[in-house]
Amino acid sequence: MEAITALQLKQIPALEEVPAAQLQWLIDASEDKLLAEGDFLFRTGDPIVATMIVMTGKVRMSASVNGHYREIAELNDGSITGWLPFSRAKNALGNGTCIKETRVLICPAEKIKASTAQHYELTEALVHIMTSRVRENTSMQQQNEKMMALGKLSAGLAHELNNPVAAIVRSAAGLSDNIRGIPEIFKQMAAMQLTSEQATVIVDQLNVIQAGEPEKPFSLMELSDREEAIETWLESKGVTQYETAAILAAYGVTTTDLATFSDQLPAAQLAVIFDWIQRALVANRMVKDMLLSARSIADLVSAVKSYTYMDQATDMQFIDIHTGLHNTLTLLDYKLRKGNVEVVTRFDTTLPRIKALAGELNQVWTNLIDNAIDAMETHQKGQLEITTTQDRQCIHVLISDDGIGIPEENRSRVFEPFFTTKEIGKGTGLGLDMVSQIINRHRGSVKLIPAPGKTIFRISFPVENN
Known part of the structure; x- marks a missing residue:
């Protein structure tokens, strides 16, 4: 290998203002080392005890974060790394792997420290590299901090949005099934040839049930007891629809309410009438669930907009x-x-x-x-x-x-x-x-x-x- 010259070091932007004599001193004080592809220039945890100048080649800096490989930077021709004046770094935070044949000039830190007064311009150049490195690392770490915070918020937001979105999808699917059954129930209701008075009784009762929905849901035990009582009453009237008993119980309907209602209608028609009421109540509940879920999404979007102040100066x-x-x-x-x-x-x-x-x-x-x-x-x-x-x-x-x-x-x-x-x-x-x-x-x-x-x-x- 031909010897490295001061002129070559002057081609490195960070050292171009350093006098040739000081650069020659740096060369004389350094080890000229040739590393093969795959060799390590340094490893994680190695003490930082020398200034290293990559003359030719390429070194990839990487680290393991939470067990995952992560690239940090690449050192190319003219890159300066390792110990720098006034730096508080003690150990390498990652591996420096040569990804092709690399020639490096390595100067022990003790030699540079001992000659600081004699080589002012060289020291100044190395300090400038150090401050630039700190500024770049700080900027990168700040960006990482922001991205980590954004990632946490995004994960939470995605989870919060998932629940109302899933509820809307579920309710929409149920509502679609409910709507598909409307033509058949309409045909059955029409065939009954209800009088105007009977139709009024049915619609009025439906409105009463909807208006009387409890604000606070029943406990599981109380709801189960109500369902069982209504199911028994419906079976006594020849109505065998468990879904009807479940929705009527959830709306707070009692067997006394049902008895008052059924007394005004022919017993043979009750199965069809309760089927229609059940579908209307289920549809009403699904629409309410969709509205609540949509409102939750709107509240979250509003919170995000307010949090970021994206609509304001x-x-x-x-x-x-x-x-x-x-x-x-x-x-x-x-x-x-x-x-x-x-x-x-x-x-x-x-x-x-x-x-x-x-x-x-x-x-x-x-x-x-x-x-x-x-x-x-x-x-x-x-x-x-x-x-x-x-x-x-x-x-x-x-x-x-x-x-x-x-x-x-x-x-x-x-x-x-x-x-x-x-x-x-x-x-x-x-x-x-x-x-x-x-x-x-x-x-x-x-x-x-x-x-x-x-x-x-x-x-x-x-x-x-x-």
Whole structure:
């Protein structure tokens, strides 16, 4: 191999301003290494003790996240990695695998540290690479944090939408079957040649039954007893339709009601009449179920629109903080129920509005509530408390949980970028950093308040004059 020259290093954009003499020193202080395809430049956990410059070739950086292979980056000609001045990285977070023959210049960190004063421009260039790397990693981690939050919300939203959608599909299918039977029952009713008075009695009774539907469903035991009594009464009249007994019982009809009704009609016609009533009641219930399900979907869509403020301006507006809290709880409702979490809200609805970017505050509520749910996951139950109060010129929001808590030695670090106590793949350590940044932009403050058996975050906002 021909020796690497200072001129070659100057072709690397990050080193083009470094004097040739300093680059020659770097070459002389380094090991010139040729790696074959498949070789590792470094492995996960290796100590970072050298600066590495990829002269030619390609290195793929990858890591295992929750047991799944994940690519992090690729190093190509001119890429500089490994130890950099003032970097706090201690160990490699992934594997660096050569995917073709790769030539690398490797300079021990101790040599660069010892010559910092003599090689100012070289040190400056390496520091610039380090700051750029931190900025890129931070941006990527923030994006990952947002995507993780979005994924959690999407999963919960999909589950919440699935239930009403399934109910609508089920009711629509049942209603379709019900409608297909209408021509036959119409023919039977027409053949009975009912008088106007008899028809009026039947329609009036149907209206009475529909209007008398109980607001609260009966218990299973009470409903079973009612069904059995009505089924026995119907059988005594020659009507053998279990579906009719079930729907009449659900609507709160008693055998006394049925006896009063049947006394006004010929016994031979009761089977057809009750079949028609049963179909009408079932159709009415299915339509109600579809309306309730559609309303649930509409409420969820409305919560999403309010949560993202997609229909409103992106500048600061005077908002009611309770709206965002309610919407966030709605979108996280599935995860709350899955974690068996009881939600207790103590909202002071008389609080004045605050000037804020509502979409950003919703990110704050999402991070804090989601962290609280995760903290209670170990106990498979818990209580989430959200309180809003005003103290002189500040509005406070307190979010507390009775989960596993934060160890005392970690409490001072919870707002540090990249610090996390969660397992790999569950957190990036930027959630609370993002919370802190957003609250600072709103001229507020966020604090972790020690309390026995609880983790409490207090977010405070100054009251603006409207």
